[in-house]
Amino acid sequence: MKSNHHLSKRGLKAAEKPLRVDMDIYFQAMEDRYHHYTNPEGKFPMNVAENQLCWDALKEKIQAITKSQEIPDWVSSYGDPAGVLSLREASAHFLSGYLTHVPIPPETLAFSSGATSVIELTSFLLADHGDTAVIPAPSYPVYSADIGVIPGIKRYNLQTHHEIEEIKNGIPLSIELLEKSKLEIESSGSNFRMLILTTPDNPTGSIYSEDQLNHLADWCIKNEIHLIVNEIYGLSRIDTSNPEIKEDYPNPIHFVSFAQLMAERRNPYLHFWYSFSKDFGISGFRVGLLHSYNEDLIGGYRNAGLSHSVSNYTQWILTEVLKDRIFLDAYIETNQKALTTSYLMVVRCLKKSEIPFNPSYGSLFVWADLSEFLLENSDKGQHDLWLDIYQHSGILFTPGAGFGHQKKGLFRLVISSVDHQALEVAMERFSAYITKRRNT
Incomplete structure (x- = not known):
């Protein structure tokens, strides 16, 4: 009997299983991204590990190279x-x-x-x-x-x-x-x-x-x-x-x-x-x-x-x-300062809201424990909490699924995917979300 499938077993597995459970919502959030003038009620995609803090400086350097040098x-x-x-x-x-x-x-x-x-x-x-x-x-x-x-x-x-x-x-x-x-x-x-x-x-x-x-x-x-x-x-x-x-x-x-x-x-x-x-x-x-x-x-x-x-x-x-070592010196120093500023903004909010987190030495993340808000201690409970945060605050964190850790209710906060002005607004919204959850 012939199979109705036109892909290999590997192809079917790839087609059926998304690379990440959060990507569909990520693309939605990107289409409705926060902007302080044009979209003040927009979303904050803080789930994908990207560093947007110093791109302008690097872009300027690359443009200078392409303008001044022959390929x-x-x-x-x-x-x-x-x-x-x-x-x-x-x-x-x-x-x-x-x-x-x-x-x-x-x-x-x-x-x-x-x-x-x-x-x-x-x-x-x-x-x-x-x-x-x-x-x-x-x-x-x-x-x-x-x-x-x-x-x-x-x-x-x-x-x-x-x-x-x-x-x-x-x-x-x-x-x-x-x-x-x-x-x-x-x-x-x-x-x-x-x-x-x-x-x-x-x-x-x-x-x-x-x-x-x-x-x-x-x-x-x-x-x-x-x-x-x-x-x-x-x-x-x-x-x-x-x-x-x-x-x-x-x-x-x-x-x-x-x-x-x-x-x-x-x-x-x-x-x-x-x-x-x-x-x-x-x-x-x-x-x-x-x-x-x-x-x-x-x-x-x-x-x-x-x-x-x-x-x-x-x-x-x-x-x-x-x-260009002069450029690299300045870029790395500026990037680390900007990253530290982002980190301070996030942990300041977490401390004020009494949310446990791991003090970070580096990377683009803060690993926070939101397990007190789980309605059930399960993968479903964790997923529901992640969606609830997004739906009520517009902030998209990285869900705990896939990290391989046994405890439920832990989330990754990408601190470098939005600029400092947007991050400040995001943390205000998150703080308001935490206060509301604790009062209901």
Whole structure:
């Protein structure tokens, strides 16, 4: 009997399952976006991880490049699938100078069209279909699709804590928890192949300490498990010394790039992800990178990566931006100040409303606990609360579904997706929503 379906099983699964449960409402909110003059009753899309704070400065820089320089002829031809040499060299200098603070050899870098592509291709090359990647929960929901749809890797959400209070001094990821996870995964017939960490973390804003990264790296090397650290928010850091929030960090953790540990060990099981999407606010440019001393991995990336390549025109533009250290100095400083201002505005509101949240070291988020407003402690209750906030305040947060965390009622607030004037209005509306809910 012939099937009525005209797609493969994989195609049907892709067609039926949305990438994110919040995207339809996100597009609605974008069409009715708040503007203080033209649409004062509009919506606030604060659910997608975009940084809109300093685009004007970067746009001006890019326009100056395109006006003053002739497009090189190589842009119209095929290039190295892993990234042209000029971009790899410029990016190596950029990372060394601003994020990793250790030299990055250009030959250890490989580029793809965005962070999603980097995650997908790296996973495809490191793990076999049916293997498992362990990711501490809560974590980026779309990791599931990035590692699962094409690489066919299972996601294991490792529960390191239950309450927000438990991560105020860092993510309590221990060797004991990893050993327990390894036993459970192997008992199920799978293979613990990858450990994926994000620092600063999405959604909690926490960071891993240098000692913690060292212990985790040693354990992964010993067990022949690939440890990949995603530093996509590496330069989107909050000024935790600001007097208004300094007391929120009684035991401050110093950010150390995982690339420093990699440079010391040069081990084939240690890898690093980065993208220009968040720190530079150019998610639409689609530029992500892998850094690894595993020569076979870089070689495989180059051989398999043609369909993931970044356009040569984009590579040229980004290379020219990265060459200007004076611009980069000013841009990164301005961006971090603007991000800190946004963070202060949000946590000021949360503190006034007595909403628990995790003090953030970086990223574009605040992870807040709204569980007191759940009508039922379930996925449905969480979803209903998320919709209720949007319908009565016009603020669209990221729903808790997909982050892999067991506790219900936790939401991600993207603090960089609207400007400061709009964010102030959004927080006023949110405060009014909280007051009304508590009085009913």
